[in-house]
Amino acid sequence: NAGVTQTPKFQVLKTGQSMTLQCAQDMNHNSMYWYRQDPGMGLRLIYYSASEGTTDKGEVPNGYNVSRLNKREFSLRLESAAPSQTSVYFCASLRGGPDTQYFGPGTRLTVL
Amino acid sequence: DQQVKQNSPSLSVQEGRISILNCDYTNSMFDYFLWYKKYPAEGPTFLISISSIKDKNEDGRFTVFLNKSAKHLSLHIVPSQPGDSAVYFCAANSGGSNYKLTFGKGTLLTVNP
Numbered sequence: 527n528a529g530v531t532q533t534p535k536f537q538v539l540k541t542g543q544s545m546t547l548q549c550a551q552d553m554n555h556n557s558m559y560w561y562r563q564d565p566g567m568g569l570r571l572i573y574y575s576a577s578e579g580t581t582d583k584g585e586v587p588n589g590y591n592v593s594r595l596n597k598r599e600f601s602l603r604l605e606s607a608a609p610s611q612t613s614v615y616f617c618a619s620l621r622g623g624p625d626t627q628y629f630g631p632g633t634r635l636t637v638l
Numbered sequence: 639d640q641q642v643k644q645n646s647p648s649l650s651v652q653e654g655r656i657s658i659l660n661c662d663y664t665n666s667m668f669d670y671f672l673w674y675k676k677y678p679a680e681g682p683t684f685l686i687s688i689s690s691i692k693d694k695n696e697d698g699r700f701t702v703f704l705n706k707s708a709k710h711l712s713l714h715i716v717p718s719q720p721g722d723s724a725v726y727f728c729a730a731n732s733g734g735s736n737y738k739l740t741f742g743k744g745t746l747l748t749v750n751p
Contacts (some may be wrong), residue, residue, distance in 0.1 A: 530681070534715065557737060566647075567726060568743040569682070574736075616681055620737055626672065627739060629681035 528552055530630035532617050539607045547602040547633050549617030551600045557620040558600035559584075560592060563592060564614040575600055608638045615631065641665045642713070642730050644742035645746070652750055657715040661728030664709065668730040673702060674714050677726045685726070685728050718749045 533548045545625040551558065555579050561569040571584030575594040589611060591603045600619075604611060614634050643662045651750045659673075659736050669690040674682035688695040688702045688711065701714045715722055728742040 553645075559738075561741075566743060568642075568644075568741040569729075569739075570741070571738055574738060618681075625737070626684040626687065627682070627737075629674075631681045632679075 530617055530619055530628050532615075532633050534633060535631070536634050538638065540638050541608060543606050543607050544603070545607065545635075546604075547615055547635075548599070549601065549618075550599045550632060551617075551619040551628070552598065553621065553628065554565075554597070555619035555621045555628075556597070557622065558594065558598070559600045559618040559620070560590075561616045561618065562586065563616060563632075564613050565578060572602065573575040598618075606633075607635075609637045610638045611635065639664075640743075641668075642728055642740050642742040644726075644728055646745050647743070648746040648748070650748045650750060651718050653720055654717045656751045657713075657716075657722065657747055658719045659713040659726050659728075659747065661711045661713075661742055662709060663711075663730050665730070665732060665740075666709070667732045668709070668740075669724065670731040671704060671711050672729045672731070673700075674729060674741075675722075676727060676744070682727060685689050699717045717746075718747075720749050720751050723747055723749045 557572040560572040573592040575581045578597045617630045620627045624630045672687040673685040676682040701748045704711045729739040729745045
């Protein structure tokens with residue numbers, strides 16, 4: 527049981543490049559989330575998927591798109607990366623109800 | 639507008655003493671609160687939670703207190719250990735069907751041997 531996995535762990539992009547961050551969970555959870563963490567800013571919600579087939583914007587969605595590929599996988603796409611998107615990205619999943627969100631190990635992204 | 643506030647960016651305590659981490663919130667719709675611990679280069683890990691219908695929850699060395707009238711919660715760690723040194727995030731859930739969490743900015747706890 528790996529929990530929540532994220533790939534890649536590290537990535538360096540040039541401004542304007544695109545990339546997709548992958549997230550998968552093996553806990554049969556219904557809901558999945560993407561956060562970014564910036565120094566002194568805590569974690570901020572980018573997008574979430576309450577259930578398979580649905581996605582919604584969070585607090586900071588601009589510049590991102592997501593795909594809930596199936597119940598296990600939730601990807602985050604940067605179509606045209608900007609230096610402001612330099613951050614650590616965390617994926618999380620939730621079984622349902624007011625329960626605990628489980629986090630992946632994060633992807634450290636640098637946009638030059 | 640910051641709905642969950644952790645006003646102390648850092649806290650330093652001696653091993654064996656009590657650590658008290660504080661969190662204030664402004665949204666009265668929040669009905670479930672969680673504390674996460676985060677080590678460098680790792681994802682946050684769940685520590686303890688409390689529902690708004692309670693005012694205290696304990697789990698071993700960790701206790702969370704909730705004061706709804708003051709919109710304040712605190713995490714007590716007794717006794718503190720060097721391995722507790724980490725960033726602690728307070729988070730709140732506003733209910734509904736999406737269970738989105740709003741996080742504070744975190745408090746860096748350092749426990750000195």
